[in-house]
Amino acid sequence: MSSRDDRRDVIVVGVGGMGSAxxxxxxxxxxxxxxxxxxxxxxxxxxxxxxxxIIRRAYYEHPSYIPLIERAYDLWDDLADETGRSVIHxxxxxxxGPADNVVFEGSLRSCEEHDIPHEVLTGAELNERFxxxxxxxxxxxxxxxxxxxxxxxxxxxxxxxxxxxAGAEIxxxxxxxxxxxxPDGGVRxxxxxxxxxxxxxxxxxxxxxxxxxxxxxxxxxPERQVLAWFQPETPSLxxxxxxxxxxxxxxxxxxxxxxxxxxxxxxxxKYHHLDEAVDPDDYDTEPxxxxxxxxxxxxxxxxxxAAGPTMRLAxxxxxxxxxxxFILDTLPDHPQVAVGAGFSGHxxxxxxxxxxxxxxxxxxxxxxxxxxxxxxxxFA
Numbered sequence: 216m217s218s219r220d221d222r223r224d225v226i227v228v229g230v231g232g233m234g235s236a237x238x239x240x241x242x243x244x245x246x247x248x249x250x251x252x253x254x255x256x257x258x259x260x261x262x263x264x265x266x267x268x269i270i271r272r273a274y275y276e277h278p279s280y281i282p283l284i285e286r287a288y289d290l291w292d293d294l295a296d297e298t299g300r301s302v303i304h305x306x307x308x309x310x311x312g313p314a315d316n317v318v319f320e321g322s323l324r325s326c327e328e329h330d331i332p333h334e335v336l337t338g339a340e341l342n343e344r345f346x347x348x349x350x351x352x353x354x355x356x357x358x359x360x361x362x363x364x365x366x367x368x369x370x371x372x373x374x375x376x377x378x379x380x381a382g383a384e385i386x387x388x389x390x391x392x393x394x395x396x397x398p399d400g401g402v403r404x405x406x407x408x409x410x411x412x413x414x415x416x417x418x419x420x421x422x423x424x425x426x427x428x429x430x431x432x433x434x435x436x437p438e439r440q441v442l443a444w445f446q447p448e449t450p451s452l453x454x455x456x457x458x459x460x461x462x463x464x465x466x467x468x469x470x471x472x473x474x475x476x477x478x479x480x481x482x483x484x485k486y487h488h489l490d491e492a493v494d495p496d497d498y499d500t501e502p503x504x505x506x507x508x509x510x511x512x513x514x515x516x517x518x519x520x521a522a523g524p525t526m527r528l529a530x531x532x533x534x535x536x537x538x539x540x541f542i543l544d545t546l547p548d549h550p551q552v553a554v555g556a557g558f559s560g561h562x563x564x565x566x567x568x569x570x571x572x573x574x575x576x577x578x579x580x581x582x583x584x585x586x587x588x589x590x591x592x593x594f595a
């Protein structure tokens with residue numbers, strides 16, 4: 216790309232889940248890439264942390280995600296093989312709720328349309344097979360054996376180290392203050408340490424993306440999220456071999472959770488927690504008593520054997536688009552700038568394929584992946 220010795224081909228802003236994967240794919244193509252991360256690599260200030268993150272082939276959000284999740288599975292397995300890191304674990308996945316709820320119906324539809332192996336269970340059958348659950352007997356549950364979890368910190372480390380091995384330059388603790396187009400169609404980026412130029416720019420800054428692109432104003436809104444880890448009374452019911460990851464719709468809302476892994480406790484959260492839109496530079500990062508009560512009340516009702524002592528509470532952020540689908544595109548007035556944003560609490564499982572897409576957009580301005588439903592112009 217670039218013909219100037221002091222100018223990079225691509226600068227990637229943000230080296231979390233999506234940015235580290237983007238740097239990885241760019242560097243493996245021989246692209247001269249600089250990754251800039253305002254915090255540590257990895258860190259706990261944004262959205263790409265939390266020990267474990269759900270991955271599932273059944274996708275109630277929309278069947279159009281299935282081709283991307285299929286590619287993501289392949290890339291997660293490739294990363295595990297390349298790095299020797301255990302970045303993906305298959306436990307099975309459960310999507311459950313009343314029979315007419317979108318979580319069950321949408322997951323079933325995605326499996327039927329894409330021939331994904333699955334089973335349909337009643338709540339009673341699910342409780343019997345996996346005794347950690349205590350769902351209403353008349354609920355419906357879709358069980359998919361290939362679901363499981365990915366390990367965010369290990370995956371960011373793996374992508375970053377492989378990117379560096381392929382020639383990428385990664386700077387942690389260097390915040391981007393601003394950027395601007397250059398007269399020749401490239402970009403100039405100002406940080407709190409230096410100024411850089413590149414032919415292309417990728418914005419993968421998570422909750423901070425909207426501060427770097429006016430086109431994302433009102434379209435990529437950070438939201439405070441809280442996670443809990445409770446120590447089960449019967450830990451043997453809640454290990455990775457005994458408990459599938461789960462998404463459950465109940466009258467109290469839509470909740471998700473994972474088995475015990477690496478740290479003490481059964482992990483869970485509630486989608487959109489308390490519906491708190493926040494400024495990522497100025498919000499309450501300390502969990503509050505009300506956060507714990509909300510998650511404990513749910514656990515006591517639907518996973519009673521897991522509702523033991525609190526082991527850990529943590530905050531993170533969702534970054535929500537208005538329709539809760541991803542934003543993957545180049546900026547309308549700046550085609551040299553690609554953006555990945557608005558992952559709305561369900562994006563991390565796609566990180567390696569999102570990195571591949573953003574690398575395509577940065578290098579070629581287009582991608583063969585099916586991303587039409589994720590374009591910015593849908594909000595016009």
